[in-house]
Amino acid sequence: MEAQSLSEDDLGEDTEEIEIEHTPDITKVIQPENTYSKEVVMKYDELCRISNDLFSRILQLPAYTADSTRWKSLFFQAFSQFDILWQYQQQQRQALDLRRYQIGEIGSRIAHLYMSYYIHTSQIKFLRESFSFYNAILKRDYFDWEVQTEVDVGNLMHKKLRSFSRAIQVSFFLENFSSVQDYLTRLSDIIQKTSSGKGESVPEEYAHVLSEFSSFLSYVCLPIEDDTLLEISPFQTLPAHTPARSDTITFSLGQAVLVGGNTKQSKLIDYTIDHYRMNSLLHRVTREDGIETMITHIHKISTISLIEVLSGISNTLSPHQALLLYISGESTAYSSSYSSIQQTGELHPSYTTNSILLPVHKNSSSIPLQQHDQLFMEDIYPFLRRPLFLLIDCPGFLSQTELSFPDRFHQPFICIMSPPHYPTTIENTMTRGGGLLTLFLSSPLSGLCLICSIQSISTKLAHTALELITQVEDIAFSTLSSLPNLPLSYKQLCTDDTLQYIVKRFLFFWTCIRLHLGFKKDCMPRCYPPIPTILFHSSYLNTELYELFSFLDISDMFMDLSHAIEL
DSSP: OOOOOOOGGGGTTOOOOOOOSSOOOOOOOOOOSSHHHHHHHHHHHHHHHHHHHHHHHHHTOOSOOSOHHHHHHHHHHHHHHHHHHHHHHHHTHHHHTOOHHHHHHHHHHHHHHHHHHHHHHOOHHHHHHHHHHHHHHHHTTTTOTTSOSSOOHHHHHHHHHHHHHHHHHHHHHTTOHHHHHHHHHHHHHHHHHHHHSSSOOOOHHHHHHHHHHHHHHHHHSOOBSSGGGGGSOTTOOOOOOOOOOTTSOOOEEEEEEEEEOOTTSOEETTEEHHHHHHHHHHHHHHHHHTOOOEEEEESSOOHHHHHHHHHHHHHHSOTTEEEEEEEEOEEEEOOTTTOSOOSSSOOOTTSOSEEEEEEOOTTOSSSTTOSEEEEOGGGGGGGGGSOEEEEEEOTTSOOGGGOOOOOSSOOOEEEEEOOSOOOHHHHHHHHHHOOHHHHHHHOHHHHHHHHTTOOOBOHHHHHHHHHHHHHHHHHHHHHHHTOTTOOHHHHHHTTSHHHHHHHHHHHHHHHHHHHBTTOOGGGOOEEESOOOGGGGGOHHHHHHHHHHHHHTTOGGGBOOHHHHHHO
16 A cells, blocks of 8 residues: 655645644634635535544554554555545635644644554655654644744643654654754753743653653664764664575565563653664664565563464464564563463463563453563464564573473574673663663674773774674674584574574674673573584684774773683
């Protein structure tokens, strides 16, 4: 389904609003006395009613619906209806005598439709359209209460601040960090100006929003020491794809499911920083390949509902398509109070002893009295019937000895997990700043700066370091691919570009962690099937790695090169 184009130029003299939680009143118009004008107003009211109804229905769509035809049809109707509404208000501008904020609200709805369609389809062009609308809305001050008379100042203030919030979110997803910084500065100015004045004051929630966004930006961006910080994407440089061997059955990534459930992390609206980083990585890889992978975003869900989603998606995949399941969460020991099966209050002996906490909606019918549910590794077993690439960033979840899976279905499967523990030197940082595994997968230079306490780095140094990291990643994967006893799953699933990129960055993460003096043996990442440790004895790999350490002047934080090869 192609949305009808509504570019920034179509905005004319008016457009705006970011309402998501409630329907803004766009039907209030000054009704002229003549009969013709009344007919125009009546038609406009009807167009508004239909558009608002479609918009509300879209907001109620679940994260995943098995029948994509129905929700795509709903979006098509909404785009078409808002296009009709938009054209009508332009043609009848004089008869309707709309206020600027009323026209802005229509544009805001259109912007949010584009954003919503991007969330459901992962198609970046709709995100760009959303940005164009929000940018025009804010640039032209359609919700500026100081230039409009006889208006509800508090209501317009809320609409304008919501517009800034959504524009910032869209800019983050586009990796347009300079726009993020610009919007944050303007948002801060509004808050400071109204806080010091005698008139309407900004709701306290937006000061918190400003703080959250600013904190999120500081975690996401590379620690560049000059103003070009905002022009360098941490997800920018990716290793080259290594062609698959001709005797290997090829697999491709069919869909990705991202579950961001760590409630302690810094957030961007609904997205935890881990969720955001993984989404950005997948988009960066698929943009380079020219193929946009379908991504299902899940923020709050019960275990039963998650299993239903995974089942629905698995049934849509072809035999040679793999499912990527990424889970970021908090680990917890088993508790019968969280269990969705509470007849006995005891866990079956075959289950592992801890789980991942999944935040659920407060009105969840499956768990009426709890705000969390527990996901056990055994809950994933049914999905081993299909090719599966599992990523779990959840410190404390399972030990290496517990990391084993039944090989009953003989399908390619890889599981990559975060270290079970962090050194105390970075433990507090990782609570708010996201998981270390996800950080290295999405931005290996940022990860290296974190574990080596690099506070700032020049632009020139950063670009060279990114090139060296890419070389190390390529060497590590080439070395892995040449191992005679490499498990077949790596050969099969790494024929896909995206999955191969993830494995390359995991290898870089592992090689750095195992040599770092601050990380003990219980801080090592984990994977299944196990990667042969002979990989790490490669003198070529370690020499290139230490060249990177020397370039960044961090060699003293790692063991000697001679010990690295023997370890």
